[in-house]
Amino acid sequence: MCVTCFVLQVSAWGGYVFIINLIPLHVFVLLLMQRYSRRLYIAYSTFYIVGLVLSMQIPFVGFQPIRTSEHMAAAGVFALLQAYAFLQYLKDRLTRQEFQTLFFLGVSLAAGVVFLTVIYLTYTGYIAPWSGRFYSLWDTGYAKIHIPIIASVSEHQPTTWVSFFFDLHILVCTFPAGLWFCIKNINDERVFVALYAISAVYFAGVMVRLMLTLTPVVCMLSAIAFSSVFEHYLGDDLKRENPPAEDSSDEDDKRNQGNLYDKAGKVRKHVSEQDRPEEGLGPNIRSIVTMLMLMLLMMFAVHCTWVTSNAYSSPSVVLASYNHDGSRNILDDFREAYYWLRQNTDEHARVMSWWDYGYQIAGMANRTTLVDNNTWNNSHIALVGKAMSSNESAAYEIMKSLDVDYVLIIFGGVIGYSGDDINKFLWMVRIAEGEHPKDIRESDYFTPQGEFRVDKAGSPTLLNCLMYKMSYYRFGEMQLDFRTPPGFDRTRNAEIGNKDIRLKHLEEAFTSEHWLVRIYRVKKQENRQTLDHKLRNIAAKQKYTSKKTAKRKRGHIKNKLALKKGKKLNKKSV
Known part of the structure; x- marks a missing residue:
């Protein structure tokens, strides 16, 4: 069953690497705790061999399980377990002193051989080194410096406390209690749960997307915490409903009620004292705690229903906003723009946009894009970022070399949409700077005080780049509110610094109803x-x-x- 679940996860998500490292860690800790058993040996050996063979049958995975560093921990623990099992086999055939010496030398030799073999194969190139995503899990600043395209993804940002409470609600508080109950009565299975919980908490704090790995163990341990509380406060009531059978001593006491002393020589209590119920806050406290636990569970259910319906059930293509009276507005700008592209452009037209919208343009507009969510060539994405970050003339030369017909951008200054391309612009600059450091420098887009501003105090390089011009073209003539001047950006809460924008090599082809999607046509050379x-x-x-x-x-x-x-x-x- 475990092997089947593992193979299904391998075929569905690259996050299976977490499992293939967590299970060997569990086995290694059990060996350190001297909890080795024949059952452990059979279970892990079967899991590793069968899981390895089946996972290699998936075309996308191929030979990665034997040629990447992320899988070497599982192989090392497998070799170590074989050596440990062999030493246990020799235990009954050697004296205690001989076994201790052989055990120390054997385990050390096996660990050293495995470690040196992995280093040698990595040095010779047979085993691929650790990937940038792995390094970014341990060093949160690694990706921003070395691989900015990984750090630019919103799902790879560190998780805030708001996200924890938004997704987990009261389970954030009950989860540590369940972990304590689990460690208090430790066994082989609970060692795995504890390791899973501790590692998942760390990785979920590093990346937002890894909340997926934390949620199952949080639900499990929170259930243990609630169950323990209910068992403690409702156990006495259950015992009263099913009282234990009276023994012979109690019957003798009832027959000899006239005696002042019982068989143990203690003063016998009066019958009224024996049958009198307990007084005080005992039953009240049990009722209060039980009601509080039930209220917390009810609030958790209501919160989960609301989060699922409002945050995780809406398509990203259709946006919803709410008026002051509670009515809802549907913003259909994305679908409107993609439909326009599909109906009004040549079927062989090439569209340049940031890679976030590549899949949507290809799927809904049926047009070719330069980069999308599956682009592995970092230099190609950097070239698009360089075009967006350069002035119009330099960007036009890049677009000519890429044979671009249209340019699509997302602009949220009219409706206050924070996920637009201006807010993503610095990542375009950083990615472009990594490949073209002579032409693009991030410091050029900041003010002398180190601020990123779109108003008059903004950097001249920013105010004249292609992304700024395409976003704010004709926006300086628009007055959104009588309380704000023309050209006021609601997302950045600032009046733009360059209102008289003129385009030489581009022309506006389409702007959606709420100015969320803007498409420009690249002019051909006269x-x-x-x-x-x-x-x-x-x-x-x-x-x-x-x-x-x-x-x-x-x-x-x-x-x-x-x-x-x-x-x-x-x-x-x-």
């Missing part, structure tokens, strides 16, 4: 069009002239033959 037209005319003339000359030559030949035979001349050939 001299190139004239040259092409002249070449076509020259070719046509040469073709016509050559045909006419050949016809005349054939006519002259026919006339010469006619003169020899005494026939009339052909007037058309003269």
Whole structure:
């Protein structure tokens, strides 16, 4: 069952690497805790061998389980477990002193051989080194410096406390209690749960997307915490409903009620004292705690229903906003723009946009994009970022080399949409700077005080770059509110610094209803069009002239033959 679940996860998500490292960690900790058993040996050996073979049958994975560093921990623990099992086999055939010496040398030798083998294979290139995503899990600043495209994804940002409470609600508080109950009564299975919980908490704090790995163990341990509380406060009531059978000593006491002393020699309690119920806050406290637990669970259920319906059930293409009276507005700008692209552009047109919208353009507009969510070539994405970060003339040369017909951007200054391209712009600059450090420098887009501003105090490089011009073209003429001046950006809460924007090499082709999606057409070179037209005319003339000359030559030949035979001349050939 475990192998089946593992193979299904391998085929669905690259996060299976977390599982293939967590299970070996569990086995290694059990060995350190001296909890080795034959059951553990059989279970892990079967899991590793069968899971390895089946996972390699998936085309996308291939030989990664034996050729990447992320999988070497599982292989190392497998080899270590074989050596440990062999030493346990020799335990009954050696003396205690001989076994201790052999055990220490054998385990050390096995660990050293595995470690040196992995280093050698990595150095020779047979095993791929750790990937940038792995390094970014341990060093949160690694991706921003070395691989900015990884850090630019919102799902790879560190998780805030708001996200924890938004997704987990009261389970944030009950989860540590469940972990304590689990560690208090530790066994082999609970060692795995504890390791899973601790590692998942760390990784979920590093990346937002890894909340997916934390949620299952949080639900499990919170259930243990609630169950323990209910068992403690409701256990006495259950025992009262099912009282234990009376023994013979109690029957003897009832027969000899007149005696002042019982068989143990203690003063016998009066019957009224024995049957009298407990007084005080005991039952009240149990009722209060039980009601509080039930209220927390009810609030958790209501919160989960609200989060699922409002945050996780809406498509990203359709946005919703709410008015002051509670009514809802549907913003359909994305679908409107993609439909326009599909209906009004050539089927072979190329669209340049940031990679976030590549899949949507390809799927909904059926047009070719330069980069999308599956682009592995970092230099290609950097070239698009360089075009967006450069001035219009330099960007036009890049677009000509890429044969771009249209440029699509997302602009949220009208409606206050914070996920637009201006807010993502610095990541475009950083990615472009990584590949083109001589042409693009991040510091050029900040003010001398180190601020990123779109108003008059903004950097001249920013105010003249292609992304700024496409976003704010004609926006300086728009007054959104009588309380704000024309050209006021609601997302950045600032009046733009460059209102008189003129485009030389681009022309506006489409702007959606709420200005959320803007599409520009790349102008063709005039001299190139004239040259092409002249070449076509020259070719046509040469073709016509050559045909006419050949016809005349054939006519002259026919006339010469006619003169020899005494026939009339052909007037058309003269």
